[in-house]
Amino acid sequence: MPPRYERVADALRALIMAGTLPPGATVPSAAALAREHDVGRDTALKGIAVLRREGLLFLAPDKSIRVGPVTARPARRPLSTPDEVLPVPPGGVVSARMPTRRERERFNLADGVPVLVVHTADGEELHPGDRFAVRWH
Template identity: 80%
Template sequence: MPPRYELVADALRAQIMAGTLRPGSLIPSAGALAHEHGVGRDTALKGIAVLRREGLLFLAPDKSIRVGPVAGRATRGPLSIPDDVLDVPPGGVVSARMPTRRERERFDLPEGVPVLVVRTGAAEEEVHPADRYGLRLP
């Protein structure tokens, strides 16, 4: 069973994708979400944070959390074949993280897309956009 905050995020995501929560609209408060889903307020806030990282929600200038614009939304669709495949050498270590502002600009990444970091030695590190590369392990 997924963590409870993921259930909150999944419920909100479904409402956004169905159009029940329209772009620019306020989402329910963390307290209301907590009550609706039978979780604590911190759990509801964690679910909201997941959707903010995905780019589905944003913090408006008035400090409210609102539904983001339709264009560029991250969705959980079927896996696609990556543009390129990276061969990870024996002993190589791969991790994923959110990109820095500079990396996002360099790779022209939309908000919410992670990067893959391939470490092949003590000081050798390659960074690749995760939405364009697959990995081939030894």
């Protein structure tokens, strides 16, 4: 079972990905999250910190924690030739997002490297963004 702070982060991440917490929305306070998830305030803050590192949350000028907009970030290292080019079938959709802790471990990704999510009629595939490129037909 994941640590409690990861469960808080996973719950918030799910709300963000579902659009329940859209870009610019204020995240509930650490105290409110602690009550909701039956954890301590420090544990809730640690969950928020995970999502801040992933780029999903940011500290606003008014000191509130808000859902971040999707923005382009400079590459941390020079772009290289991808290991593999993924063909995207007709009707397929590709998006990019920051990986979860488990996905970062699974793909051995450095902080700041996104995953590519390929949605097809057959389901969803994840690929490390630093090693794959996509090609539409």
